[in-house]
Amino acid sequence: MLPSLDPLLQFATETAYLAGRLTLGYYQTGAQPDFKADDTPVTVADRKAEELIRARIEKQFPQHAIVGEELGVKETAAATHRWFIDPIDGTKSFARGVPLFGVLIGLEIEGKVEVGVAYFPALNEMLAAATGLGCWWNGRRARVSPVTELARAYVVHTDVASFGKHQRRAEWERFQAATYVRAGWSDAFGYLCVATGRAEVMLDPIMSVWDCAPFPPILQEAGGYFGDWQGRVTIYGNEALATTQALLPQVLRLIEG
Numbered sequence: 001m002l003p004s005l006d007p008l009l010q011f012a013t014e015t016a017y018l019a020g021r022l023t024l025g026y027y028q029t030g031a032q033p034d035f036k037a038d039d040t041p042v043t044v045a046d047r048k049a050e051e052l053i054r055a056r057i058e059k060q061f062p063q064h065a066i067v068g069e070e071l072g073v074k075e076t077a078a079a080t081h082r083w084f085i086d087p088i089d090g091t092k093s094f095a096r097g098v099p100l101f102g103v104l105i106g107l108e109i110e111g112k113v114e115v116g117v118a119y120f121p122a123l124n125e126m127l128a129a130a131t132g133l134g135c136w137w138n139g140r141r142a143r144v145s146p147v148t149e150l151a152r153a154y155v156v157h158t159d160v161a162s163f164g165k166h167q168r169r170a171e172w173e174r175f176q177a178a179t180y181v182r183a184g185w186s187d188a189f190g191y192l193c194v195a196t197g198r199a200e201v202m203l204d205p206i207m208s209v210w211d212c213a214p215f216p217p218i219l220q221e222a223g224g225y226f227g228d229w230q231g232r233v234t235i236y237g238n239e240a241l242a243t244t245q246a247l248l249p250q251v252l253r254l255i256e257g
Contacts, residue, residue, distance in 0.1 A: 006130070008130065011060060013119075020119040023049050043091060064079055064082065065079035069085065083106070086213075099122030102189065105117045106214040106235070129217045129221040131221070133221070135221035144197055153200035154181040154200055156183050156199045157186060160172070186202065194224060195215075200247055213235050215242060216235060227240075
């Protein structure tokens with residue numbers, strides 16, 4: 001039996017909020033990104049936000065491990081708790097002044113993500129959840145969509161070219177034929193949309209752990225599913241799918257072809 005997760009959820013929520021407000025000091029200021037070895041952008045706001053998050057964790061929970069997108073891994077002896085940090089998910093949006101970016105913090109305890117927070121500072125939308133404590137969207141309960149037919153489903157994705165690049169073109173073509181609306185430019189914002197009932201499916205053919213760590217508890221507590229394309233709840237699948245529990249069997253059948 002886990003001890004109360006409420007203090008950890010409150011800490012993660014406050015930390016994500018502070019980091020998000022920091023990023024707004026750099027948002028739409030014309031600051032140019034650098035490009036990493038994988039051709040993804042990084043800005044001073046990414047680095048400063050991760051520094052803030054890590055400093056708070058290290059002060060409050062010095063025995064915990066940390067995995068961050070920009071500043072790497074900090075292991076501790078026999079750590080049972082591991083924090084995952086993406087200081088700005090959607091840096092491409094951030095760098096172009098588009099508000100669909102978020103601060104992501106997830107806490108894995110003994111191999112399972114139990115706490116997840118995603119804060120979208122330019123939209124001022126906070127999504128926070130912990131196992132057994134519900135999923136909260138700006139202070140009210142978040143719920144997935146009641147839609148039960150793929151023919152009426154909204155599907156969100158980040159970049160349509162990524163499906164072909166990662167050998168998922170056939171699956172994406174089936175989704176295009178089977179669903180009602182296909183909207184892009186999502187990143188973490190797509191998972192926010194599924195958890196709050198504004199879309200029914202979010203698909204990513206490639207995924208890193210820090211990009212998705214908050215979402216298993218968020219989707220679970222909102223009545224949905226987050227995991228890989230085979231129906232396994234995980235952040236380690238190198239791909240990601242979010243949907244409602246009602247649509248999950250149909251979505252998995254569509255993926256299988």
